[in-house]
Amino acid sequence: MNWRQRFEPVVRPFMQAFWRLSRGTTLGVRGIVVRADGHIVLVRHTYVGGWHLPGGGVERGESVRDALIHELRDEAGVAVHGVDVIQGIHANHKRFRGDHVVVCVVREWAACESDAAGEIAETGWFDPAALPSGTTAATRARIAEFLGEAGIADTW
Structure with missing residues (x-):
């Protein structure tokens, strides 16, 4: 475990x-x-354990789409092209009362340089049927929803 964790x-x-x-x-x-x-x-991430879907906070004055574009570029080296689809909006009150997370599906993209600036320890591409050990429960749930194996949950 590193100092950030x-x-x-x-x-x-x-x-x-x-x-x-x-x-x-x-x-x-x-x-x-x-x-x-x-x-x-x-x-x-370098500061919290487990494998996660890339993303982050939507800043004041920023759209969800703009936040998605810059977070995917920075964290995963993904340049979003075309239209992304909102899969679900989840209340994340267990982590922080008043927090919500929008999950978007991106199929049209290109690889680009990432700018993780010490935030990302590792990036990987995985078969949804064979996720790596340490994949968080919320990440597994969002992927199951994406695959149609579960309904879209209200909570994170």
């Missing part, structure tokens, strides 16, 4: 308290990026 659980409650006071509601976006062979890109 040890530091994150200590700092997060203070950041969430600040976000509650300054925002009240927060919004995030995650992308299910699908390669021609059906594989999906996942990332491992």
Whole structure:
């Protein structure tokens, strides 16, 4: 476990308290990026364990689409082309009361340089039927929803 993974659980409650006071509601976006062979890109962050769909927060004054475009470029080296489809909007109140996550499916894209700046430890493309050990429960649930193996849940 690196220093960011040890530091994150200590700092997060203070950041969430600040976000509650300054925002009240927060919004995030995650992308299910699908390669021609059906594989999906996942990332491992340097500051929290597990494999996740790439994405991040939607900043004030930013659209969900703009956030998706820059997060996928930065985290996974994916340049979004064409129209992305919203798969679902999930309340993430377990993690932070007032937080919501929009999940988008991206099929039209091209590879590009990523700019993870120390945030991403590893990026990988995986067959949805053979996800890597450590894939988070929420990531597995979103992929099952994408595959039609489960209905779209209201909660993250």
